[in-house]
Amino acid sequence: MIQLIRKYKSVLLFILTFLGMYLVLSFLYAQYLNVDFQKKYYPDYITHRVAEQSEWLIKKMDYSSMIEPHNQEPSMKLFVEDVFVARVVEGCNAVSVIILFASFVLAFFQGWGKTFSFIFIGVVLIYVINILRIAILSIGLYAYPEYKTVLHDIIFPGIIYGLVVFLWIFWVSRFKKQKS
Template identity: 60%
Template sequence: MFKIVGKYKSVILFILTFLGVYVVLSLLYGFYLSRSASSSYYPDYITHQVAVQSAWLVDLLGYATQLAPHPEEASMVLGVENVYVARVVEGCNAMSVIILFVAFVMAFFQGWQRTILFTLGGVILIYVVNVLRIALLSIGLYRFPEAQNLLHDIVFPAIIYGQVVLLWLLWVRNFKKQAG
């Protein structure tokens, strides 16, 4: 049995590291969410900032935006040119994607400096692309409301998850160079 475990040591270490980091970060994020309910930033600080920054970007792109707390649920209502187009909910803030990204990168640990720098750069890139994604989705929903399902359910998830997969591939490629 120990011979089998030794043979798959790197795979087992990857899985345990990934799951460990993922569980710890998810628990910390859950704790953050449970503590942010009384915050002055609605529905929570991160989601609020993503909504504000997305609205700012839509404004920058030449469209008048309206942003307000949703009266009945934990989200921000985003309007473009006085047309309600989106609700920015906690799931829109990319934190679950960031946690997944960080867990994967940590599972292919390459020393503290390399890992932290790549993780920090990746988290910033994911956050920025997510704000851009929400802004473009809002404009797209305003201009092409009939394409809501295509834009929201296919195109824009593909952007955020595609970006994460590309970052992972870059990290693994560099990991293989370092290990080889």
């Protein structure tokens, strides 16, 4: 048993680090979600800001857009050309994806400077691409409502998760080059 642990020490260390960081960051995020933001930022600060920024970007793409708090669930309603096209819920703010991304990068730790610089750049990139994704998805849902399932469930999740996988591959390839 000890030989097996020694043989797979780096794999076990990766898994434990990844899971540990994922659990810690997810716990911290869950605590954040328990804060009452409803007075000013509904349903929470980050989700509210993502909805505002998506609305702004849609307007920059020459469509009218508006957001308003949903009165039946913790989300923001997003309108394009006065048509309700989407709910911006907590799951749309990309924080869970960012936690997954950061946990993986931390599991391949390469020193404080490199690791946290890459996490910072990745978080900004994921956040910006997520806003762009929501804006384009909303316009797509307005223009092509018959493709809602394909757009929402396949194409647009593929964009954000594809970006994360690309960033992971880039990070691991740099990690391997530095090890050899």
